Amino acid sequence: MENPKISIENLTHVYVTNKEANVAIENIQLAIQRGEFISLVGPSGCGKSTILSCIAGLLQPTCGSISIDNQLITKPSATVGYMLQSDYLFEWKSILKNACVGLEVMGQLTKDSIEHAKYLLDELGLGKYQHHYPSQLSGGMRQRAALVRTLVSSPEVLLLDEPFSALDYQNKLKLEDLVFDTLKKQNKTAILVTHDIAEAIAMSDKIAILDNNPGRIKEIIEIPEHIRETKPFLAREVDGFYEIFHKIWKELDQDE
């Protein structure tokens, strides 16, 4: 097997405040292959966002390491894109200008990169709205604009921290399919944090179930190929889907 795209070795992080030291995650060990989509599920506070912050280079872990393509992560880089629950669009900028914010910050705003942003807006069904403002768009459209902003700098790794959870159910399912297709087409490596077990199964190749206090990996579930190959919306109807759902539900229920 080829070298993993992301290698997480013995990752431990302790948050220290003037009142206490809180071991948020302990000895996280995870290898993620290029093009793989993995979800992290677990009870609230088990350290899912902490793991993403370490991968993004926003947080220096207390112990252990993370490498992407054998390069140790020590600070944020353009290799890693981050998408969050809230779209964080600037209300006073057009959708196209919002999509280009990251490029602007990185000094990569060129004629070609703007064309790329326009291409992605088209691909994600927002071509007609590039000169609109965020307040003129629905929640699902805003989240698609946030996805374009994340993809436009061509990150190889995508960190998705509950990006669908603020959407209504119909938009959530539509966006899951769109993100699934877009990331597969571009062979991106992705890590999704979600509380929605069905979403995790429908979108992932693997699911890491985490324990609480401190956050540790309890189990890794490989999603069978016939589910992985089906788009998220239809995957929910595929044989075996709900067996996995109940297995994960039971695992998480033990932590309550």
Ligand SMILES: Nc1ncnc2c1ncn2[C@@H]1O[C@H](COP(=O)(O)OP(=O)(O)OP(=O)(O)O)[C@@H](O)[C@H]1O
């Ligand atoms: N900046 C911080 N300072 C101190 N403690 C923190 C900080 N950020 C997170 N924690 C603590 O670390 C633990 C893990 O938090 P984290 O946000 O990573 O969990 P999570 O699994 O993403 O939670 P949720 O599912 O609720 O979003 C929690 O106990 C949290 O209170």
